[in-house]
Amino acid sequence: MDIKREAMAGTLESSDICVTVQPAAEGIRIDLNSTVENYYGDSIRETIGAVLQELGVRNALVSAVDHGALDCTIRARATTAVKRASREEPQK
């Protein structure tokens, strides 16, 4: 899946994660800001990375601001952000 434009999914509310996906020239970079970075930072990055892999994304810059999201929420927000970013036009 090609990342064609910048797109975002999620909110800054408690238990949510706001994921922004942008086009990148080469490779995957995941920048994470999390209230639980010390405990779950690696796990969150791993989950986002797994979603990108499942969706066939090879080049993307991902920024995520996490407020204690569960794994299912991280997967959902990352998936939505990637799907939105792969569309030519923003969803109406």
Place this chain on the structure above:
Amino acid sequence: MRRTMLFLPSNNPNMICNGGLLGADSLIFDLEDAVAPDQKDAARELLKNALGSLNFGKCEIIVRINGLDTPYWEEDLEYILPLKPDMIMPPKVSGGDYIRTLDQKLTELEAKFGIPAGSTRILALLETAQGVENAYEIARASKRMMGLFLGAEDLSADLRCKRTKEGSEILYARGRLVCAARAAGIEVYDTPFTDVQDLDGLEKDAEFAKGLGFSGKACISPAHVDTVNRVFSPTPADIQYAKDVFAVIAEAKRLGKGAISLRGKMIDAPIVQRARLVLEAASEIEGVDYFAETV
């Protein structure tokens, strides 16, 4: 047992993830009014992931999809049906054709996803004058129909009347839905009470709905769950009376008596049926076999 049906917005992870801890018998995950049009995709994805991984305990899972007059409902079902929710709640159901169209789509998707044919039930939300008038036709439109559900906020807008706490403006609709559902042999559930702070008003409203014959009531706030659960649960006096009914029946059989009375009143078939429903409900809520105690 559906005393309480709690609405939860499907794009709110905090509420979704805590859904199983809020005490409701059923959870209604809302993809319709609680989700903005530009967030439908995010809500579907979140709900799909949540239903696929979280444990909601004994809670029944219901999903309110978008209306059949919108571009969203078919994609809602494509996302959600593989997770096998207990029921689908279509909004603004207007007549039997609406239910038959949904039934056809569910049949198609059940085959596609390897789900047993006909296993997805429908809880129809009636919230227009047309829907109320067609309640019996809707109730009998499909074998999937499990119940009718009254939505009073949209209904009062359609009726062009003011929605009040007393609810006189929806009395006809309440009575019509109860009668239509019971005539069709399905369940019927009452509209939520929308003042989150007014627990006394909630209790009166729930008592009134129970008195009309509703099986349970929707809640839009977790703060309403305990009150509605209490109102729609049998009281200790109800349970004792029901046990006494079965005790006098057993005693009469032992003595070979035909006519039976309890506390000065004849025991007839409707009283026995009500006593049976009370003990069934109490047994399910408390995890106790009250019928065993009557033997």
